[in-house]
Each structure stands twice: as structure tokens, then as C-alpha cells.
Amino acid sequence: MGKIVFLIGFLIAFASGSGNLVAQGDPVAGKAKALVCGSCHGADGNSTLAINPKLAGQGKAYLYKQLVEFKSGVRQNATMAAMVMGLNDEDMHDLAAYYSSQEVTLGGADPRLVDLGRSLYRAGNKDLGVAACMACHAPDGLGNGPAGFPALGGQHAEYTLAQLKSFRSGIRNNDTAKMMRATVERLTDPELEALASYLAGLN
Incomplete structure (x- = not known):
């Protein structure tokens, strides 16, 4: 019984600590620090180039994790590695706080792929054992901030498709417990294209 009480106390303390971690970051300071990021991601985090992700409205925990992993090399991208090289922990929290406070602009889905x-997003593919995407990323595509699952609604279809294919090939491997790799490895190119297109217009 004592061990159970200790474990519950530990989990509560851990959850509280995680909440404080996510709560860090000054969006005002982040806005100033984001000036250099605007050329690729847009001044408010809504990039105009489809190959560059929109950061506006993205969860703080997810954004912070990506910055940390670009810097450490866990997530590979030469451009981002150079950009984050000089950032400290406070900088990364501030940037995450700023971009998460912005509103993402929605795109549009290809009617032929909707x-x-x-179907894939809301129900998955039961025949292949693929879970519904919305189980982690929410029915409206806003993600799950505390859990670190990213928002997907409104993201450029081209960028989303590139990331899905990178997870499938294993080039991108910074997903927790291989969740994304295990999911998309069973999906075909047409299915990934339809999913990416649908997400571009999801809100």
C-alpha cells in the first residue's frame, strides 16, 4: 500500500512539474526573438511557402521539443540545426510561447481527396490495424498540448506529406515510442496524400 501511495505521489509531482515546464516562456520576448524566423515561417508563424511548416497555434510543448531536438541532432535538418545553434533553453521556451499564442490560417483540401x-483521420484503417489520427491529434486537429501531440489542422499539405513520408521511411525518428512510424508504415502514398490534404482544411 505504501508503495502505491508513493507512486501516486510521484506521478502527481511529475505531472505538476511537467505543467510548470510547459507554462514557461514569454510570448512578448519570443516575438522579438522570432524576427529571424519570419523569413521562412512568416512573421506570425503562418508561412507562405508550403515546404515550410506553419508554427502558429502549435502546442508549446511540441514546439519546445522540436527546437531542443534540432539542436541536439535527434531531429535532423541542416537549416534548423544552424538556426537553433545559438539558442539557450529560455530562448526556446520564449519562441514556443510566442508561436503557440498565434492563430493559424487555414488552407483548403482537395475535394477529390476529402x-x-x-475516413483515415477519424476512423483509421481497421483492416491494417491503423488507429484513427484524431485519437491523438483531436477531432478538430488541434492536437493535445499537455501530451505534446502536435496540432495538424491548417498545416500545409506539402509539408505534412513530407513529414509523413519521412516517418514512414525512418528518416524522421523523433516520435515518442515510434508511434508515428508504426502508424504510417502501413499506409500507401495515395492515403498519405489524402490525409495531408484533408488536414490542410481541418479546423
Whole structure:
């Protein structure tokens, strides 16, 4: 019984600590620090180039994790590695706080791909054992901030598709417990394209 009480206390303390970690960051300071990021990601985090991700409205925990992993090399990208090289922990928290406070602009889905994309997102593929995407990323595509699951709604289809394919090939491998790799490895190119297109217009 004592061990159970200790474990519960530990989990509560851990959850509280995680909440404080996510709560860190000054969006005002982050806005000033984000000036150099704007050329690729847009001044407010809504990039105009489809190959560059929109950061506006993204969860703080997820953004912070990506910055840390670009810097450590866990997530590989030469451009981002150079950009984050000089950032300290406070800088990364501030940037995450700023971008998460912005509102993402929605795109539009290809009408020909909506039905398949919606089906995969909301129901998965039971025949292949693929879970519904919304189980982690929410029905409206806003993600799960505390859990660190990213928002996907409104993201450029081209960028989303590139990331899905990178997870499938294993080039990108910074997903927790291989969750993304295990999911997309069973999906075909047309399915990934439909999913990415559907997400671009999801809100």
C-alpha cells in the first residue's frame, strides 16, 4: 500500500512539474526573438511557402521539443540545426510561447481527396490495424498540448506529406515510442496524400 501511495505521489509531482515546464516562456520576448524566423515561417508563424511548416497555434510543448531536438541532432535538418545553434533553453521556451499564442490560417483540401482523408483521420484503417489520427491529434486537429501531440489542422499539405513520408521511411525518428512510424508504415502514398490534404482544411 505504501508503495502505491508513493507512486501516486510521484506521478502527481511529475505531472505538476511537467505543467510548470510547459507554462514557461514569454510570448512578448519570443516575438522579438522570432524576427529571424519570419523569413521562412512568416512573421506570425503562418508561412507562405508550403515546404515550410506553419508554427502558429502549435502546442508549446511540441514546439519546445522540436527546437531542443534540432539542436541536439535527434531531429535532423541542416537549416534548423544552424538556426537553433545559438539558442539557450529560455530562448526556446520564449519562441514556443510566442508561436503557440498565434492563430493559424487555414488552407483548403482537395475535394477529390476529402472522403478518404476524413475516413483515415477519424476512423483509421481497421483492416491494417491503423488507429484513427484524431485519437491523438483531436477531432478538430488541434492536437493535445499537455501530451505534446502536435496540432495538424491548417498545416500545409506539402509539408505534412513530407513529414509523413519521412516517418514512414525512418528518416524522421523523433516520435515518442515510434508511434508515428508504426502508424504510417502501413499506409500507401495515395492515403498519405489524402490525409495531408484533408488536414490542410481541418479546423
